[in-house]
Amino acid sequence: MNLEKSYRDELDKLRCDRTLLTSYSIDSATDNNRNQIKRNRILIGLYNDCQPSDYDISKFLFSEEKELRKSDLDIDEYEVEVLYLAAFILTKFDKVEDIWNFIDSKTTDFDSSIGFDTEYLLSFGVDKVKRYLIDSDHPDKELALKLTGVNNQTPPYSQQEIDDWKQFKHEYFLVFEFPIKDEVDFLFQAKEYEHLKKLLPNWLANKDKWTENQTLTSIAIGRVLRIDEFHLDSLKHYVETFKNSVRIEMYKKDIAELKEKLHTTMHKSNGGDSENSKASNINKNKSWWKKLWS
Incomplete structure (x- = not known):
């Protein structure tokens, strides 16, 4: 079995036909894993080859993982790291409006408030997030300002710390890097x-x-x-x-x-x-x- 080829081929197939996205949804699952392992295969493919045109794929996968984490479903072999990988892939597109999806995920429950890194919310750039939130009329604006701390006199994170976190996150998932080392x-x-x-x-x-x-x-x-x-x-x-x-x-x-x-x-x-x-x-x-x- 050529693992790398199978992962690349599955991602390429999805790129060619977006209607296949529904087959990776929670609701279309035929087993009790709720398609999480299937979604993870695409995320691993994206970790190795993420293109600008992949945004809708990445956003769909993250949304499914976010909803799975929020659900009360009984899930076989559930792995919260798939959610974190999906979020990391989504940061690569640098769309600051995704901060609201990240906040939704971070506020799922107490465990998520700790486990879902605040750095995801700032991954678009500390100054960029500050400007975006100040100009925003989103109902969760005050919550976002509180969570990120960008409007504090001394913000909790510098841009260098966010850049370091991004590098750390990339290295955290290196086990999935092609060519496969182990x-x-x-x-x-x-x-x-x-x-x-x-x-x-x-x-x-x-x-x-x-x-x-x-x-x-x-x-x-x-x-x-x-x-x-x-x-x-x-x-x-x-x-x-x-x-x-x-x-x-x-x-x-x-x-x-x-x-x-x-x-x-x-x-x-x-x-x-x-x-x-x-x-x-x-x-x-x-x-x-x-x-x-x-």
Whole structure:
């Protein structure tokens, strides 16, 4: 599978036919993820190749993510980072009127007031936002002035700080940059789990080459995908390799709990026969990946 090509092709297809946008909406979803993973694919494409003519696509994707965050829907595999990526892509078009959409998102609830960076509201330029708000007759004008602080005697953000934030945000999403540097991390962050599972056996076989960050990613993969054997192998590798880490004691406890869980599961599956349980445990630990496609 050529991941980069598939992401580029999907974006190009949407560029050629805007009527396809509705197939990325919350309401058109056929599963309980509400099309968030589909929208994220387009956002990743835009992260790598954002053109001036893509504004309507970007605005639609952000609006859907904003509404999804505000909804009371039960959503499988929800990821708030997709909202933040959508907002970041929208800042690239430098349309100051989008500040009202950002304010709507930031005021969704208490968590959003903290999690949705105030810098999004100022991403169009501190002076530009100040002039725009002063001249505005929007009903949320006073709220906008309060949130941004642009009319304060000492504004909370300088233009340099906003520029630095933009660079930070770009680097924050670098896992999605083409060419893909780490396919496993990319697939995990993009929640392309079916593709990811196919890589795990070879990935684990090369664990001696893992960096600390790759080992932490592997631990997270095992936990999130609920692959207990892979999770256990990754935890063991971390404890054996990164002996000076502050995480060691915590991971030793996780290892003990996982071992107990696996022992209990194997014991029950073999009707309490300890010898069969041991044999089954050995066999399953050698071939846990076969269960991923069963």
